[in-house]
Amino acid sequence: MGQLQERYKNYREPQKIMEAGMYPYFRQITSKQGTEVEMGGHKVLMFGSNAYTGLTGDQRVIDAAKAALDKYGSGCAGSRFLNGTLDLHVQLEKELAEFVGKDDTLCFSTGFSVNAGVIAMVVGRGDYIICDDRDHASIVDGRRLSFARQLHYKHNDMEDLENILKSLPHDAVKLIVVDGVFSMEGDLANLPAIVELKHKYNCSIMVDEAHGIGVFGREGRGVCDYFGLTDEVDLIMGTFSKSLASIGGFIAGDFDTINYLRHTCRTYIFSASDTPAATAAAMEALHIIQKEPERIEKLWAVTKYALRRFREEGFEIGDTESPIIPLYVRDATKTFLVTKLAYDNGVFINSVIPPACAPQDTLVRFALMATHTEEQVERGVQILKKIFVEQGIIK
Numbered sequence: 352m353g354q355l356q357e358r359y360k361n362y363r364e365p366q367k368i369m370e371a372g373m374y375p376y377f378r379q380i381t382s383k384q385g386t387e388v389e390m391g392g393h394k395v396l397m398f399g400s401n402a403y404t405g406l407t408g409d410q411r412v413i414d415a416a417k418a419a420l421d422k423y424g425s426g427c428a429g430s431r432f433l434n435g436t437l438d439l440h441v442q443l444e445k446e447l448a449e450f451v452g453k454d455d456t457l458c459f460s461t462g463f464s465v466n467a468g469v470i471a472m473v474v475g476r477g478d479y480i481i482c483d484d485r486d487h488a489s490i491v492d493g494r495r496l497s498f499a500r501q502l503h504y505k506h507n508d509m510e511d512l513e514n515i516l517k518s519l520p521h522d523a524v525k526l527i528v529v530d531g532v533f534s535m536e537g538d539l540a541n542l543p544a545i546v547e548l549k550h551k552y553n554c555s556i557m558v559d560e561a562h563g564i565g566v567f568g569r570e571g572r573g574v575c576d577y578f579g580l581t582d583e584v585d586l587i588m589g590t591f592s593k594s595l596a597s598i599g600g601f602i603a604g605d606f607d608t609i610n611y612l613r614h615t616c617r618t619y620i621f622s623a624s625d626t627p628a629a630t631a632a633a634m635e636a637l638h639i640i641q642k643e644p645e646r647i648e649k650l651w652a653v654t655k656y657a658l659r660r661f662r663e664e665g666f667e668i669g670d671t672e673s674p675i676i677p678l679y680v681r682d683a684t685k686t687f688l689v690t691k692l693a694y695d696n697g698v699f700i701n702s703v704i705p706p707a708c709a710p711q712d713t714l715v716r717f718a719l720m721a722t723h724t725e726e727q728v729e730r731g732v733q734i735l736k737k738i739f740v741e742q743g744i745i746k
Contacts, residue, residue: 373687375694375702383408386723388699395694398717398731399701403674404565404646405722406596406636416597419631427624431458435624443634444601450637451560451572451589452581453603457613460625462561462590462600463489468618469586469602470528470557471496472611478524481515483507485536487559488706490528499526506533509544516552525554526585531574532562535703535716537671539567539574546583557586565594566674571640571647591625594640597633599625650674650721657719657728664736665745674719677703678735679712685742686713692738698731 368374382389384407388397406412419439427435440458448456459465470493474480478499482490485506494501504512512527519525527549529540542558549556560573568576571594575581586608591599602612612619640646654674661668667679680686683704690702693715701716708714717731739745 368687371687373684373691375687375690378694378699386720386727390694390699393697395697395699396727396731397699398719398723399699400718400720401562401593402596402720403562403650403718404571404594404596404636404640405650405720406594406639409596409636409639411639412596412632412635415635416628416632419627423627425628426626429624430620430622431624432620437624437627437630439627439630439634440624443630443637446634446637447589447601448603450570450641451564451587451603452576453587454606455609456601456603457609457616457619458625458630459600459602459619460622461598462588462592463492464618464622465588465590465600465602466490466493466528466559467496468493468616469588469612470494470526472616473557473586473608474499474524474526478526479519481512481525481527481554483529483533483540485533486528486530487534487561490530490559494528499524507538507541509541509548512545513548513552516548516554519552521553525552526557527554528557528559530559530562532560532566532673532675534562534675535707535714536669536677537673537675538669539672542574542578542580542584546580549583555585556583557588558584559588561588561590561593561600562673562675564589565640566647566650570644591629591633591636594636595633596636597629599629599633646721650719653721653723653725653728654719656725657717657732660728660732661717664732666736666739667745676717676719677714678717678739679714680744681711681713682744683710683713685744686715689715689735689738689742689744693735696734696738698734700735 380388387394429435444456466489476498480494480499480501482503484503502515563573565571567574575584586604588602591597669677686702693700703714703716
């Protein structure tokens with residue numbers, strides 16, 4: 352037996368959950384993503400998706416991807432740095448920069464690679480990275496790749512953040528990196544307070560808008576726009592895999608910083624370009640959300656309905672202010688069981704356990720799309736209420 356086989360031969364945690372019939376991951380979907388999907392030979396209500404705008408199955412997005420596939424082929428066969436830059440990439444970057452209100456933008460092949468590469472490159476030895484302790488795993492990995500000193504503060508605790516900042520050299524480069532919308536809990540970063548601390552302690556700010564684009568702000572421009580603080584944020588990151596119905600990501604900022612990243616960011620210059628179809632799909636989705644403000648209005652109408660109904664039925668949903676609704680279970684085994692029972696009753700939700708949350712904060716994540724109806728939400732609420740009551744989680 353080799354070294355790796357010897358090390359991992361006793362890794363049996365997923366197997367135990369499988370044997371108990373409660374394994375919730377890697378379920379196969381055999382249809383388009385939408386409010387209902389085909390899984391296991393039957394339809395289930397999809398409340399586990401990040402497709403907030405509901406555009407993943409939109410025919411206009413599909414047709415744009417098909418047209419790009421016909422014109423450019425299936426891939427670029429190289430990195431943006433060499434043979435992999437298409438006019439499509441450049442056009443999307445220009446449109447994204449204008450959309451989020453920054454000078455320039457770089458598009459990457461995944462959102463994860465944006466955070467992993469950018470954070471590692473913009474700060475180095477003698478600098479500091481300060482993160483919220485519930486930031487996304489890609490932010491965590493990006494800071495690990497940096498030579499900067501890494502610090503973190505308690506979730507949305509501005510007093511804790513200030514205590515950290517006041518202990519650091521005033522003239523040192525200090526980058527605060529934060530999710531605009533926290534992906535498991537659904538609450539927002541306290542961006543106004545962070546901006547105040549930026550000026551008080553001479554810092555820079557990077558905001559991950561993965562769950563903010565297409566949801567918050569004018570025409571879905573994100574949390575920075577929602578708070579009116581775009582000009583105060585130095586770097587804005589976003590993804591295509593959620594509201595923009597595709598795959599990929601971007602970083603937006605001033606001309607000089609983006610130009611620096613264009614020539615130094617390893618996950619950009621040493622990764623293959625995003626495919627023509629994915630790029631065209633994201634661009635078409637961007638056009639649609641700007642042309643159809645009613646889409647985001649529908650998202651918020653169904654979100655407000657769901658928030659009200661979950662509260663009325665006695666669910667614990669924390670401080671969420673978004674289409675991400677955490678239903679706290681606070682027991683890992685019951686979290687898996689709730690997910691299984693929901694699936695058996697035609698509702699797909701996501702189990703959230705450590706390391707995605709603290710051990711005492713396990714939950715199931717209920718997420719909404721603009722295309723969900725109140726009737727679908729009500730079915731989900733009633734099914735989940737029955738399960739939560741039977742398991743003694745709520746009364």
